[in-house]
Amino acid sequence: MADSIKNVAVIGASGNLGKEVVQELLKAGFKVTAFAREESTATFPPDVAVKKVDYRSVETLTAALQGQDAVVSTIATVAVGSQVPLVDAAIAAKVKRFIPSEFGVNTRIVEGTSIGKILQGKVKTLDYIIRKSQENPWFTWTGVSSGIFFDWGLKYGSVGFNKDAKTATIYDSGDEPVQASNLAFIGKAVVAILSQPEKTANQYLTIASFNPSQNQILKIVEEETGEKWKVEHVSTEEQEKIGLEKLSKGDYSAFSNFLRRRIYADGAGHAVLGDKNAVSLLGLQEEDLAATVKAWLRG
Template sequence: MSLPIKNVAVIGASGNLGGPVVDELLAAGFAVTALSRASSTATFPPNVAVKKVDFSSTSDLTSALQGQDAVVSLIATAAVGAQRPIVDAAVAAGVRRYIPSEFGINTREAAQHPVGKILAGKIGTVDYLIEKAKENPGFTWTGISTGLFFDWGLRFGSLGIDVPNKTATIVDSGNEKWQASNLHHIGKAIAAVLRNPDAVANEYIGTASFDVSQNEVLQAVEEVTGTKLSVTRVSSEDLRKLGEEKLAAGDFSAFLQLVRVWNFADGAGHALGANSANAKLGLPNDDLKATIKAVYS
Protein backbone atom coordinates (compact mmCIF):
# COMPACT_ATOMS: atom_id res chain seq x y z
CA MET A 1 0.00 0.00 0.00
CA SER A 2 1.37 3.39 -0.98
CA LEU A 3 1.71 6.35 1.37
CA PRO A 4 -1.31 8.65 1.55
CA ILE A 5 -1.42 11.65 -0.74
CA LYS A 6 -1.60 14.98 1.08
CA ASN A 7 -0.08 17.72 -1.06
CA VAL A 8 -1.65 18.35 -4.45
CA ALA A 9 -0.44 20.78 -7.12
CA VAL A 10 -3.14 21.98 -9.52
CA ILE A 11 -2.31 23.44 -12.92
CA GLY A 12 -5.07 25.42 -14.61
CA ALA A 13 -6.83 26.07 -11.31
CA SER A 14 -8.33 29.37 -12.52
CA GLY A 15 -10.25 27.88 -15.47
CA ASN A 16 -13.89 26.79 -15.75
CA LEU A 17 -13.14 23.47 -14.07
CA GLY A 18 -10.48 24.79 -11.71
CA GLY A 19 -12.72 26.40 -9.09
CA PRO A 20 -14.93 23.33 -8.51
CA VAL A 21 -11.92 21.00 -8.46
CA VAL A 22 -10.01 23.13 -5.97
CA ASP A 23 -13.14 23.41 -3.81
CA GLU A 24 -13.56 19.63 -3.71
CA LEU A 25 -9.87 18.98 -3.01
CA LEU A 26 -9.96 21.42 -0.10
CA ALA A 27 -13.19 19.89 1.19
CA ALA A 28 -11.51 16.47 1.10
CA GLY A 29 -8.66 17.75 3.27
CA PHE A 30 -5.85 18.06 0.72
CA ALA A 31 -3.25 20.82 0.88
CA VAL A 32 -3.60 22.53 -2.50
CA THR A 33 -0.99 24.55 -4.38
CA ALA A 34 -1.97 26.36 -7.58
CA LEU A 35 0.76 26.63 -10.17
CA SER A 36 0.28 29.62 -12.46
CA ARG A 37 2.20 31.68 -14.98
CA ALA A 38 4.16 34.70 -13.80
CA SER A 39 1.84 36.96 -15.80
CA SER A 40 -1.36 35.50 -14.32
CA THR A 41 -3.60 37.77 -12.25
CA ALA A 42 -5.87 34.91 -11.14
CA THR A 43 -6.88 34.80 -7.49
CA PHE A 44 -7.53 31.75 -5.33
CA PRO A 45 -9.03 30.95 -1.92
CA PRO A 46 -6.82 32.08 0.97
CA ASN A 47 -6.01 28.49 1.96
CA VAL A 48 -4.53 27.73 -1.48
CA ALA A 49 -0.79 28.26 -1.87
CA VAL A 50 0.26 29.86 -5.17
CA LYS A 51 3.53 29.36 -7.03
CA LYS A 52 4.41 31.32 -10.16
CA VAL A 53 6.11 29.05 -12.69
CA ASP A 54 7.77 29.18 -16.09
CA PHE A 55 5.94 26.28 -17.74
CA SER A 56 8.54 26.04 -20.50
CA SER A 57 11.29 25.31 -17.96
CA THR A 58 11.53 21.76 -16.64
CA SER A 59 13.97 22.89 -13.95
CA ASP A 60 11.61 25.63 -12.76
CA LEU A 61 8.70 23.18 -12.74
CA THR A 62 10.79 20.58 -10.88
CA SER A 63 11.60 23.12 -8.19
CA ALA A 64 7.94 24.15 -7.88
CA LEU A 65 6.82 20.52 -7.54
CA GLN A 66 9.20 19.60 -4.74
CA GLY A 67 7.21 18.19 -1.82
CA GLN A 68 4.07 17.59 -3.89
CA ASP A 69 2.52 14.14 -3.79
CA ALA A 70 0.26 14.60 -6.83
CA VAL A 71 -0.26 16.84 -9.83
CA VAL A 72 -3.71 17.53 -11.25
CA SER A 73 -3.54 19.07 -14.72
CA LEU A 74 -6.57 21.07 -15.83
CA ILE A 75 -4.81 22.62 -18.81
CA ALA A 76 -7.19 23.62 -21.61
CA THR A 77 -7.43 21.38 -24.68
CA ALA A 78 -5.44 23.79 -26.85
CA ALA A 79 -2.39 23.43 -24.58
CA VAL A 80 -2.60 19.80 -23.46
CA GLY A 81 0.17 18.76 -25.84
CA ALA A 82 2.57 20.88 -23.77
CA GLN A 83 2.33 18.65 -20.69
CA ARG A 84 5.52 16.63 -21.31
CA PRO A 85 7.80 19.09 -19.46
CA ILE A 86 5.34 18.98 -16.54
CA VAL A 87 5.39 15.17 -16.54
CA ASP A 88 9.21 15.15 -16.65
CA ALA A 89 9.34 17.66 -13.79
CA ALA A 90 6.87 15.59 -11.76
CA VAL A 91 9.03 12.50 -12.17
CA ALA A 92 12.18 14.43 -11.27
CA ALA A 93 10.53 15.96 -8.18
CA GLY A 94 9.34 12.62 -6.87
CA VAL A 95 5.62 13.23 -7.46
CA ARG A 96 3.75 9.94 -7.04
CA ARG A 97 0.53 10.53 -9.01
CA TYR A 98 -0.18 12.54 -12.14
CA ILE A 99 -3.75 13.14 -13.28
CA PRO A 100 -3.60 14.50 -16.84
CA SER A 101 -6.02 16.93 -18.45
CA GLU A 102 -8.55 14.46 -19.84
CA PHE A 103 -11.96 15.37 -18.30
CA GLY A 104 -14.02 14.92 -21.43
CA ILE A 105 -14.68 12.07 -23.81
CA ASN A 106 -12.62 8.89 -23.53
CA THR A 107 -9.56 9.66 -25.65
CA ARG A 108 -8.37 6.06 -25.50
CA GLU A 109 -11.49 5.12 -27.44
CA ALA A 110 -11.61 8.26 -29.60
CA ALA A 111 -8.11 7.91 -31.04
CA GLN A 112 -9.35 6.44 -34.34
CA HIS A 113 -12.41 8.69 -34.60
CA PRO A 114 -12.20 12.04 -36.50
CA VAL A 115 -12.54 13.90 -33.17
CA GLY A 116 -9.36 12.14 -32.04
CA LYS A 117 -7.32 14.30 -34.42
CA ILE A 118 -8.28 17.34 -32.37
CA LEU A 119 -7.51 15.50 -29.13
CA ALA A 120 -4.08 14.27 -30.23
CA GLY A 121 -2.38 16.25 -27.46
CA LYS A 122 -4.37 14.42 -24.81
CA ILE A 123 -3.77 11.04 -26.42
CA GLY A 124 -0.02 11.69 -26.66
CA THR A 125 0.19 12.80 -23.04
CA VAL A 126 -1.37 9.59 -21.74
CA ASP A 127 0.92 7.55 -23.98
CA TYR A 128 3.86 9.43 -22.46
CA LEU A 129 2.60 8.84 -18.91
CA ILE A 130 2.38 5.11 -19.62
CA GLU A 131 6.04 5.15 -20.72
CA LYS A 132 7.21 7.14 -17.69
CA ALA A 133 5.33 4.92 -15.23
CA LYS A 134 7.03 1.85 -16.70
CA GLU A 135 10.43 3.52 -16.39
CA ASN A 136 9.80 4.89 -12.88
CA PRO A 137 7.93 2.46 -10.57
CA GLY A 138 7.32 5.16 -7.95
CA PHE A 139 5.50 7.35 -10.48
CA THR A 140 1.88 6.59 -11.35
CA TRP A 141 -0.97 8.18 -13.28
CA THR A 142 -4.75 8.01 -13.55
CA GLY A 143 -6.68 9.18 -16.61
CA ILE A 144 -10.27 10.25 -15.95
CA SER A 145 -12.87 10.57 -18.69
CA THR A 146 -15.97 12.45 -17.57
CA GLY A 147 -17.97 12.91 -20.77
CA LEU A 148 -19.56 16.26 -21.50
CA PHE A 149 -19.52 18.96 -18.81
CA PHE A 150 -23.24 18.89 -18.05
CA ASP A 151 -24.09 21.89 -15.86
CA TRP A 152 -21.53 24.04 -17.69
CA GLY A 153 -22.87 22.82 -21.05
CA LEU A 154 -26.44 23.74 -20.12
CA ARG A 155 -25.34 27.27 -19.22
CA PHE A 156 -23.45 27.77 -22.48
CA GLY A 157 -25.61 25.79 -24.91
CA SER A 158 -23.05 23.16 -25.92
CA LEU A 159 -25.50 20.30 -25.22
CA GLY A 160 -27.90 21.54 -27.89
CA ILE A 161 -30.33 22.94 -25.30
CA ASP A 162 -30.77 26.74 -25.30
CA VAL A 163 -33.38 27.81 -22.76
CA PRO A 164 -32.88 31.61 -23.13
CA ASN A 165 -33.68 31.33 -26.85
CA LYS A 166 -36.22 28.53 -26.30
CA THR A 167 -34.54 26.21 -28.84
CA ALA A 168 -33.12 22.70 -28.88
CA THR A 169 -31.01 20.97 -31.52
CA ILE A 170 -31.49 17.20 -31.34
CA VAL A 171 -29.19 14.80 -33.19
CA ASP A 172 -30.79 11.80 -34.94
CA SER A 173 -33.53 10.29 -32.72
CA GLY A 174 -32.27 11.99 -29.56
CA ASN A 175 -32.53 8.68 -27.70
CA GLU A 176 -28.81 7.82 -27.57
CA LYS A 177 -27.46 7.93 -24.01
CA TRP A 178 -24.13 9.59 -23.31
CA GLN A 179 -21.73 10.23 -20.44
CA ALA A 180 -22.13 13.56 -18.64
CA SER A 181 -20.60 15.09 -15.51
CA ASN A 182 -21.26 18.20 -13.45
CA LEU A 183 -18.15 20.22 -12.63
CA HIS A 184 -18.27 19.47 -8.90
CA HIS A 185 -18.74 15.76 -9.63
CA ILE A 186 -15.44 15.90 -11.53
CA GLY A 187 -13.78 17.51 -8.52
CA LYS A 188 -15.20 14.79 -6.26
CA ALA A 189 -13.90 12.11 -8.64
CA ILE A 190 -10.39 13.57 -8.58
CA ALA A 191 -10.47 13.77 -4.78
CA ALA A 192 -11.68 10.15 -4.60
CA VAL A 193 -8.82 8.98 -6.83
CA LEU A 194 -6.29 10.75 -4.62
CA ARG A 195 -7.84 9.44 -1.38
CA ASN A 196 -7.43 5.85 -2.59
CA PRO A 197 -4.61 6.00 -5.14
CA ASP A 198 -3.88 2.28 -5.16
CA ALA A 199 -7.38 1.48 -6.46
CA VAL A 200 -6.81 3.11 -9.85
CA ALA A 201 -3.03 3.38 -10.25
CA ASN A 202 -1.94 3.46 -13.90
CA GLU A 203 -5.53 3.10 -15.08
CA TYR A 204 -7.79 5.03 -17.42
CA ILE A 205 -11.23 5.24 -15.85
CA GLY A 206 -14.62 6.75 -16.63
CA THR A 207 -16.96 8.57 -14.28
CA ALA A 208 -20.21 10.48 -14.74
CA SER A 209 -22.92 12.31 -12.88
CA PHE A 210 -25.30 10.25 -15.03
CA ASP A 211 -25.82 8.68 -18.43
CA VAL A 212 -28.56 10.63 -20.21
CA SER A 213 -30.06 11.21 -23.67
CA GLN A 214 -30.82 14.52 -25.37
CA ASN A 215 -34.54 13.72 -25.26
CA GLU A 216 -34.36 13.07 -21.51
CA VAL A 217 -32.57 16.38 -21.00
CA LEU A 218 -35.09 18.20 -23.19
CA GLN A 219 -38.05 16.73 -21.29
CA ALA A 220 -36.51 17.47 -17.89
CA VAL A 221 -35.56 21.04 -18.87
CA GLU A 222 -39.09 21.76 -20.10
CA GLU A 223 -40.59 20.29 -16.92
CA VAL A 224 -38.26 22.14 -14.55
CA THR A 225 -38.32 25.52 -16.32
CA GLY A 226 -41.89 25.43 -17.60
CA THR A 227 -40.52 26.51 -20.97
CA LYS A 228 -41.46 24.80 -24.24
CA LEU A 229 -38.49 24.62 -26.60
CA SER A 230 -38.65 24.69 -30.39
CA VAL A 231 -36.87 21.55 -31.61
CA THR A 232 -34.68 21.28 -34.70
CA ARG A 233 -33.51 17.80 -35.65
CA VAL A 234 -30.20 17.26 -37.41
CA SER A 235 -28.49 14.24 -38.90
CA SER A 236 -25.30 12.95 -37.29
CA GLU A 237 -24.04 12.13 -40.80
CA ASP A 238 -24.47 15.76 -41.86
CA LEU A 239 -22.65 16.88 -38.70
CA ARG A 240 -19.84 14.41 -39.36
CA LYS A 241 -19.38 15.62 -42.93
CA LEU A 242 -19.34 19.27 -41.85
CA GLY A 243 -16.88 18.52 -39.06
CA GLU A 244 -14.53 16.61 -41.34
CA GLU A 245 -14.66 19.37 -43.96
CA LYS A 246 -13.76 21.95 -41.33
CA LEU A 247 -10.98 19.75 -39.96
CA ALA A 248 -9.51 19.23 -43.43
CA ALA A 249 -9.39 23.03 -43.79
CA GLY A 250 -7.61 23.40 -40.44
CA ASP A 251 -10.70 24.80 -38.72
CA PHE A 252 -10.77 23.31 -35.24
CA SER A 253 -14.26 24.61 -34.55
CA ALA A 254 -15.01 21.20 -36.10
CA PHE A 255 -14.79 19.92 -32.54
CA LEU A 256 -18.37 21.05 -31.83
CA GLN A 257 -19.79 18.99 -34.67
CA LEU A 258 -17.55 15.97 -34.14
CA VAL A 259 -18.05 15.75 -30.39
CA ARG A 260 -21.81 15.87 -30.90
CA VAL A 261 -21.53 12.99 -33.35
CA TRP A 262 -19.39 11.08 -30.83
CA ASN A 263 -21.95 11.49 -28.08
CA PHE A 264 -25.39 11.91 -29.65
CA ALA A 265 -25.41 9.84 -32.86
CA ASP A 266 -27.74 6.86 -32.80
CA GLY A 267 -25.70 3.77 -31.98
CA ALA A 268 -22.65 5.73 -30.77
CA GLY A 269 -22.51 3.61 -27.61
CA HIS A 270 -20.55 5.96 -25.34
CA ALA A 271 -22.70 5.86 -22.22
CA LEU A 272 -20.70 4.38 -19.33
CA GLY A 273 -23.26 1.95 -17.95
CA ALA A 274 -21.55 -0.81 -15.99
CA ASN A 275 -18.13 0.57 -16.97
CA SER A 276 -18.51 3.53 -14.62
CA ALA A 277 -15.88 3.80 -11.89
CA ASN A 278 -18.37 5.54 -9.58
CA ALA A 279 -18.83 2.46 -7.38
CA LYS A 280 -15.08 1.91 -7.08
CA LEU A 281 -14.59 5.57 -6.17
CA GLY A 282 -17.57 5.67 -3.81
CA LEU A 283 -19.33 8.35 -5.85
CA PRO A 284 -23.12 8.65 -6.11
CA ASN A 285 -24.82 9.81 -9.29
CA ASP A 286 -26.16 13.36 -9.37
CA ASP A 287 -29.88 14.08 -9.79
CA LEU A 288 -30.76 15.29 -13.29
CA LYS A 289 -33.67 17.54 -12.39
CA ALA A 290 -31.91 18.97 -9.34
CA THR A 291 -28.96 19.85 -11.56
CA ILE A 292 -31.22 21.56 -14.10
CA LYS A 293 -33.00 23.47 -11.35
CA ALA A 294 -29.67 24.70 -9.95
CA VAL A 295 -28.52 25.85 -13.40
CA TYR A 296 -31.65 27.85 -14.15
CA SER A 297 -32.50 29.12 -10.67
Protein backbone atom coordinates in the same frame (compact mmCIF):
# COMPACT_ATOMS: atom_id res chain seq x y z
CA MET B 1 -7.44 11.08 3.72
CA ALA B 2 -4.59 8.75 2.75
CA ASP B 3 -1.26 9.50 4.43
CA SER B 4 0.64 9.09 1.18
CA ILE B 5 -0.96 11.98 -0.72
CA LYS B 6 -1.48 15.32 1.03
CA ASN B 7 0.10 18.03 -1.10
CA VAL B 8 -1.48 18.53 -4.52
CA ALA B 9 -0.40 20.87 -7.33
CA VAL B 10 -3.25 21.88 -9.65
CA ILE B 11 -2.47 23.04 -13.17
CA GLY B 12 -5.15 25.20 -14.78
CA ALA B 13 -6.62 25.95 -11.36
CA SER B 14 -8.33 29.15 -12.50
CA GLY B 15 -10.27 27.44 -15.31
CA ASN B 16 -13.88 26.23 -15.24
CA LEU B 17 -12.98 22.72 -14.11
CA GLY B 18 -9.83 23.71 -12.21
CA LYS B 19 -11.77 25.96 -9.81
CA GLU B 20 -14.12 23.11 -8.88
CA VAL B 21 -11.27 20.63 -8.43
CA VAL B 22 -9.48 23.08 -6.12
CA GLN B 23 -12.65 23.61 -4.04
CA GLU B 24 -13.25 19.87 -3.61
CA LEU B 25 -9.59 19.23 -2.67
CA LEU B 26 -9.70 21.99 -0.06
CA LYS B 27 -12.96 20.65 1.38
CA ALA B 28 -11.36 17.21 1.71
CA GLY B 29 -8.37 18.63 3.61
CA PHE B 30 -5.65 18.47 0.95
CA LYS B 31 -3.00 21.20 0.80
CA VAL B 32 -3.37 22.80 -2.63
CA THR B 33 -0.83 24.71 -4.69
CA ALA B 34 -1.98 26.41 -7.89
CA PHE B 35 0.54 26.77 -10.71
CA ALA B 36 0.14 29.85 -12.91
CA ARG B 37 2.09 31.38 -15.78
CA GLU B 38 4.36 34.31 -14.93
CA GLU B 39 2.02 36.73 -16.71
CA SER B 40 -1.18 35.33 -15.14
CA THR B 41 -3.48 37.70 -13.26
CA ALA B 42 -5.74 34.90 -11.99
CA THR B 43 -6.76 34.99 -8.34
CA PHE B 44 -7.21 32.00 -6.05
CA PRO B 45 -8.81 31.24 -2.65
CA PRO B 46 -6.72 32.52 0.30
CA ASP B 47 -5.81 29.01 1.49
CA VAL B 48 -4.29 28.08 -1.90
CA ALA B 49 -0.56 28.56 -2.34
CA VAL B 50 0.37 30.02 -5.75
CA LYS B 51 3.55 29.40 -7.73
CA LYS B 52 4.35 31.26 -10.95
CA VAL B 53 6.09 28.90 -13.38
CA ASP B 54 7.48 28.59 -16.88
CA TYR B 55 5.74 25.53 -18.32
CA ARG B 56 8.51 25.08 -20.90
CA SER B 57 11.28 24.73 -18.31
CA VAL B 58 11.69 21.31 -16.71
CA GLU B 59 14.24 22.81 -14.31
CA THR B 60 11.94 25.50 -12.89
CA LEU B 61 8.96 23.12 -12.82
CA THR B 62 11.03 20.56 -10.90
CA ALA B 63 11.91 23.20 -8.30
CA ALA B 64 8.25 24.24 -8.02
CA LEU B 65 7.11 20.62 -7.60
CA GLN B 66 9.40 19.86 -4.65
CA GLY B 67 7.32 18.45 -1.78
CA GLN B 68 4.24 17.81 -3.92
CA ASP B 69 2.66 14.34 -3.76
CA ALA B 70 0.39 14.67 -6.77
CA VAL B 71 -0.22 16.77 -9.88
CA VAL B 72 -3.72 17.31 -11.25
CA SER B 73 -3.76 18.90 -14.71
CA THR B 74 -7.00 20.54 -15.86
CA ILE B 75 -5.57 22.59 -18.73
CA ALA B 76 -7.54 23.04 -21.94
CA THR B 77 -7.29 20.58 -24.84
CA VAL B 78 -5.33 23.05 -26.97
CA ALA B 79 -2.51 23.15 -24.40
CA VAL B 80 -2.24 19.47 -23.50
CA GLY B 81 0.95 18.93 -25.51
CA SER B 82 2.70 21.25 -23.05
CA GLN B 83 2.25 18.70 -20.26
CA VAL B 84 5.38 16.71 -21.22
CA PRO B 85 7.87 19.04 -19.43
CA LEU B 86 5.52 18.88 -16.45
CA VAL B 87 5.62 15.07 -16.50
CA ASP B 88 9.42 15.07 -16.65
CA ALA B 89 9.56 17.59 -13.79
CA ALA B 90 7.11 15.53 -11.72
CA ILE B 91 9.34 12.49 -12.07
CA ALA B 92 12.46 14.51 -11.19
CA ALA B 93 10.68 15.91 -8.11
CA LYS B 94 9.52 12.41 -7.05
CA VAL B 95 5.81 13.20 -7.37
CA LYS B 96 3.80 10.02 -6.71
CA ARG B 97 0.66 10.54 -8.80
CA PHE B 98 -0.10 12.37 -12.03
CA ILE B 99 -3.67 12.96 -13.21
CA PRO B 100 -3.37 14.37 -16.75
CA SER B 101 -5.92 16.59 -18.47
CA GLU B 102 -8.13 13.85 -19.89
CA PHE B 103 -11.54 14.91 -18.44
CA GLY B 104 -13.93 14.59 -21.35
CA VAL B 105 -13.80 12.11 -24.24
CA ASN B 106 -12.19 8.73 -23.50
CA THR B 107 -8.97 9.16 -25.49
CA ARG B 108 -8.07 5.50 -25.20
CA ILE B 109 -10.69 4.65 -27.85
CA VAL B 110 -10.40 7.43 -30.44
CA GLU B 111 -7.79 5.90 -32.75
CA GLY B 112 -8.80 6.26 -36.40
CA THR B 113 -11.67 8.70 -35.70
CA SER B 114 -12.09 12.31 -36.77
CA ILE B 115 -12.13 13.56 -33.18
CA GLY B 116 -9.01 11.49 -32.51
CA LYS B 117 -7.03 13.73 -34.87
CA ILE B 118 -7.71 16.73 -32.63
CA LEU B 119 -7.09 14.75 -29.43
CA GLN B 120 -3.62 13.52 -30.42
CA GLY B 121 -2.02 15.82 -27.83
CA LYS B 122 -3.93 14.04 -25.08
CA VAL B 123 -3.34 10.57 -26.54
CA LYS B 124 0.43 11.06 -26.86
CA THR B 125 0.76 12.70 -23.45
CA LEU B 126 -0.92 9.81 -21.66
CA ASP B 127 1.07 7.27 -23.71
CA TYR B 128 4.22 9.10 -22.53
CA ILE B 129 3.03 9.10 -18.89
CA ILE B 130 2.29 5.36 -19.01
CA ARG B 131 5.74 4.66 -20.46
CA LYS B 132 7.44 6.79 -17.80
CA SER B 133 5.44 5.06 -15.07
CA GLN B 134 6.67 1.68 -16.30
CA GLU B 135 10.25 2.98 -16.15
CA ASN B 136 9.71 4.55 -12.69
CA PRO B 137 7.30 2.28 -10.76
CA TRP B 138 6.86 4.76 -7.89
CA PHE B 139 5.47 7.30 -10.38
CA THR B 140 1.80 6.44 -10.91
CA TRP B 141 -1.04 7.91 -12.94
CA THR B 142 -4.83 7.91 -13.19
CA GLY B 143 -6.71 8.87 -16.34
CA VAL B 144 -10.28 10.14 -15.99
CA SER B 145 -12.85 10.41 -18.76
CA SER B 146 -15.89 12.34 -17.53
CA GLY B 147 -17.86 12.87 -20.73
CA ILE B 148 -19.37 16.29 -21.38
CA PHE B 149 -19.26 18.97 -18.66
CA PHE B 150 -23.02 18.92 -18.08
CA ASP B 151 -23.89 21.81 -15.75
CA TRP B 152 -21.34 24.02 -17.52
CA GLY B 153 -22.76 22.94 -20.91
CA LEU B 154 -26.30 23.81 -19.85
CA LYS B 155 -25.17 27.25 -18.68
CA TYR B 156 -23.20 28.09 -21.82
CA GLY B 157 -25.47 26.42 -24.37
CA SER B 158 -23.16 23.66 -25.59
CA VAL B 159 -25.64 20.95 -24.54
CA GLY B 160 -28.15 22.47 -26.97
CA PHE B 161 -30.80 23.93 -24.65
CA ASN B 162 -31.62 27.65 -24.41
CA LYS B 163 -33.85 28.45 -21.43
CA ASP B 164 -34.45 32.08 -22.43
CA ALA B 165 -35.63 31.26 -25.95
CA LYS B 166 -37.15 27.91 -24.89
CA THR B 167 -35.38 26.15 -27.75
CA ALA B 168 -33.65 22.79 -28.01
CA THR B 169 -31.29 21.39 -30.63
CA ILE B 170 -31.75 17.62 -30.85
CA TYR B 171 -29.18 15.55 -32.74
CA ASP B 172 -30.43 12.50 -34.66
CA SER B 173 -33.28 10.82 -32.75
CA GLY B 174 -32.30 12.33 -29.39
CA ASP B 175 -32.55 8.92 -27.74
CA GLU B 176 -28.83 8.10 -27.42
CA PRO B 177 -27.63 8.06 -23.76
CA VAL B 178 -24.64 10.37 -23.26
CA GLN B 179 -21.81 10.27 -20.67
CA ALA B 180 -22.10 13.53 -18.72
CA SER B 181 -20.62 14.90 -15.48
CA ASN B 182 -21.15 18.03 -13.42
CA LEU B 183 -17.94 19.96 -12.67
CA ALA B 184 -18.07 19.53 -8.88
CA PHE B 185 -18.69 15.80 -9.38
CA ILE B 186 -15.42 15.58 -11.35
CA GLY B 187 -13.72 17.38 -8.46
CA LYS B 188 -15.13 14.79 -6.05
CA ALA B 189 -13.80 12.01 -8.29
CA VAL B 190 -10.31 13.57 -8.17
CA VAL B 191 -10.53 13.67 -4.37
CA ALA B 192 -11.63 10.01 -4.28
CA ILE B 193 -8.74 9.00 -6.54
CA LEU B 194 -6.12 10.77 -4.43
CA SER B 195 -7.69 9.49 -1.19
CA GLN B 196 -7.36 5.87 -2.40
CA PRO B 197 -4.00 5.95 -4.21
CA GLU B 198 -3.39 2.20 -4.23
CA LYS B 199 -6.84 1.32 -5.53
CA THR B 200 -6.67 3.90 -8.35
CA ALA B 201 -3.02 3.59 -9.43
CA ASN B 202 -2.27 3.21 -13.15
CA GLN B 203 -5.90 2.98 -14.22
CA TYR B 204 -8.04 4.72 -16.80
CA LEU B 205 -11.42 5.41 -15.22
CA THR B 206 -14.68 6.42 -16.93
CA ILE B 207 -17.12 8.31 -14.74
CA ALA B 208 -20.48 10.02 -15.18
CA SER B 209 -22.88 11.96 -12.98
CA PHE B 210 -25.55 10.41 -15.22
CA ASN B 211 -26.08 9.28 -18.82
CA PRO B 212 -29.08 11.24 -20.11
CA SER B 213 -30.53 11.28 -23.59
CA GLN B 214 -31.40 14.67 -25.09
CA ASN B 215 -35.07 13.67 -25.10
CA GLN B 216 -34.93 12.98 -21.35
CA ILE B 217 -33.58 16.49 -20.78
CA LEU B 218 -36.26 17.94 -23.08
CA LYS B 219 -38.99 16.14 -21.11
CA ILE B 220 -37.69 17.60 -17.83
CA VAL B 221 -37.44 21.19 -19.11
CA GLU B 222 -40.91 21.07 -20.66
CA GLU B 223 -42.47 19.60 -17.52
CA GLU B 224 -40.67 22.09 -15.29
CA THR B 225 -41.51 25.17 -17.40
CA GLY B 226 -44.99 23.98 -18.32
CA GLU B 227 -44.33 24.88 -21.96
CA LYS B 228 -43.50 23.08 -25.19
CA TRP B 229 -40.03 24.09 -26.36
CA LYS B 230 -39.22 24.73 -30.00
CA VAL B 231 -37.12 21.81 -31.24
CA GLU B 232 -34.66 21.85 -34.14
CA HIS B 233 -33.52 18.43 -35.36
CA VAL B 234 -29.95 18.21 -36.63
CA SER B 235 -28.07 15.35 -38.31
CA THR B 236 -24.82 14.21 -36.67
CA GLU B 237 -23.65 13.01 -40.10
CA GLU B 238 -23.92 16.61 -41.26
CA GLN B 239 -21.98 17.72 -38.18
CA GLU B 240 -19.17 15.34 -39.17
CA LYS B 241 -19.05 16.84 -42.68
CA ILE B 242 -18.93 20.39 -41.29
CA GLY B 243 -16.13 19.34 -38.93
CA LEU B 244 -14.05 17.78 -41.71
CA GLU B 245 -14.45 20.92 -43.82
CA LYS B 246 -13.29 23.08 -40.90
CA LEU B 247 -10.36 20.80 -40.09
CA SER B 248 -9.18 20.87 -43.73
CA LYS B 249 -8.75 24.63 -43.24
CA GLY B 250 -6.93 24.25 -39.92
CA ASP B 251 -9.99 25.36 -37.95
CA TYR B 252 -9.96 23.37 -34.70
CA SER B 253 -13.44 24.50 -33.70
CA ALA B 254 -14.23 21.33 -35.70
CA PHE B 255 -13.87 19.60 -32.32
CA SER B 256 -17.42 20.64 -31.34
CA ASN B 257 -18.85 19.19 -34.55
CA PHE B 258 -16.93 15.92 -34.16
CA LEU B 259 -17.98 15.70 -30.51
CA ARG B 260 -21.66 15.97 -31.42
CA ARG B 261 -21.26 13.17 -33.96
CA ARG B 262 -19.37 11.02 -31.50
CA ILE B 263 -21.72 11.25 -28.53
CA TYR B 264 -25.20 11.94 -29.96
CA ALA B 265 -25.25 9.68 -33.04
CA ASP B 266 -27.79 6.92 -32.75
CA GLY B 267 -26.00 3.77 -31.63
CA ALA B 268 -22.81 5.65 -30.64
CA GLY B 269 -22.57 3.56 -27.47
CA HIS B 270 -20.30 5.85 -25.43
CA ALA B 271 -22.48 6.10 -22.32
CA VAL B 272 -20.83 4.62 -19.22
CA LEU B 273 -23.55 2.37 -17.88
CA GLY B 274 -23.40 -0.24 -15.12
CA ASP B 275 -19.89 -1.47 -14.32
CA LYS B 276 -18.38 0.89 -16.90
CA ASN B 277 -19.06 3.79 -14.53
CA ALA B 278 -16.26 3.87 -11.93
CA VAL B 279 -18.40 5.69 -9.36
CA SER B 280 -18.78 2.61 -7.15
CA LEU B 281 -15.00 1.96 -7.27
CA LEU B 282 -14.48 5.54 -6.08
CA GLY B 283 -17.19 5.37 -3.43
CA LEU B 284 -19.33 7.97 -5.19
CA GLN B 285 -22.96 7.93 -6.27
CA GLU B 286 -24.53 9.00 -9.54
CA GLU B 287 -26.27 12.37 -9.33
CA ASP B 288 -29.87 13.46 -9.92
CA LEU B 289 -30.39 14.60 -13.52
CA ALA B 290 -33.71 16.34 -12.84
CA ALA B 291 -32.24 18.26 -9.87
CA THR B 292 -29.34 19.51 -12.01
CA VAL B 293 -31.63 20.61 -14.85
CA LYS B 294 -34.08 22.29 -12.45
CA ALA B 295 -31.23 24.17 -10.72
CA TRP B 296 -30.12 25.48 -14.14
CA LEU B 297 -33.67 26.58 -15.02
CA ARG B 298 -33.94 28.45 -11.71
CA GLY B 299 -30.47 30.02 -12.01
